[in-house]
Amino acid sequence: MECPCYPTFGNNLAADLALVNCENGNSFDLRNIGHGGMCGKESRVHNDFGLDYKNLKDAGYAADEIWPILCEMDSDNDNRTNGEELGDPNCAWRKCETGTCTKTTAVSHPGYEEVYDNTTSEYYISEDHPDYNFICENLIIASLQTFLFRVATSLHRLLISQLIRYARASTKYTDFVLRARLGLTSSLRKFYGRYGELVIHYDVPLSRMVDDILS
Numbered sequence: 310m311e312c313p314c315y316p317t318f319g320n321n322l323a324a325d326l327a328l329v330n331c332e333n334g335n336s337f338d339l340r341n342i343g344h345g346g347m348c349g350k351e352s353r354v355h356n357d358f359g360l361d362y363k364n365l366k367d368a369g370y371a372a373d374e375i376w377p378i379l380c381e382m383d384s385d386n387d388n389r390t391n392g393e394e395l396g397d398p399n400c401a402w403r404k405c406e407t408g409t410c411t412k413t414t415a416v417s418h419p420g421y422e423e424v425y426d427n428t429t430s431e432y433y434i435s436e437d438h439p440d441y442n443f444i445c446e447n448l449i450i451a452s453l454q455t456f457l458f459r460v461a462t463s464l465h466r467l468l469i470s471q472l473i474r475y476a477r478a479s480t481k482y483t484d485f486v487l488r489a490r491l492g493l494t495s496s497l498r499k500f501y502g503r504y505g506e507l508v509i510h511y512d513v514p515l516s517r518m519v520d521d522i523l524s
């Protein structure tokens with residue numbers, strides 16, 4: 310299964326679980342905010358923020374009680390509270406009943422200490438960080454090539470049932486290929502329409518993405 314591992318926990322935190330920056334230009338996916346990496350063996354390793362969250366949960370705090378406490382803590386010991394890192398410096402955010410309340414915007418990672426870059430006024434997980442490579446190489450969208458490979462793999466997995474249907478419905482090979490291509494293209498269009506913000510930094514139009522993945 311692809312990540313995030315435990316997306317529902319994100320509803321208990323102030324910030325939208327977006328991306329934060331690594332010094333090499335990559336980003337770290339905050340959907341796995343409490344874990345060391347993406348799904349797989351790395352995901353079972355909690356970072357210090359994840360450990361604090363887990364300890365509060367194990368201590369019996371309800372979902373809406375966790376953030377006010379977690380917010381005041383400085384899990385990664387970088388002199389900024391979890392609230393400051395996740396865009397709620399006054400710890401004013403509260404979990405809402407409907408799950409549609411306004412979220413804050415994270416400025417940095419509450420589980421890893423960053424360096425502040427005066428020239429860009431942004432925080433980066435430093436290349437000097439001992440877990441730097443571990444963090445930044447476990448990305449869904451680390452590179453266009455990786456992204457395309459993963460999309461193609463996932464699409465093919467998801468579309469097996471459709472391919473079976475196309476094969477059964479197509480007497481000629483050319484008909485089967487056409488149906489399969491149209492099905493994959495349709496899925497890519499839906500992805501691009503709904504999640505385009507995830508791939509906008511590639512600066513690649515949908516038409517090229519379709520060609521690159523399906524050719």
Ligand SMILES: [Ca+2]
Pocket residue numbers: 383384385386387388389390391394419
């Ligand atoms: Ca901190």
Ligand SMILES: [Ca+2]
Pocket residue numbers: 385387394417418419420421422423
């Ligand atoms: Ca931090």
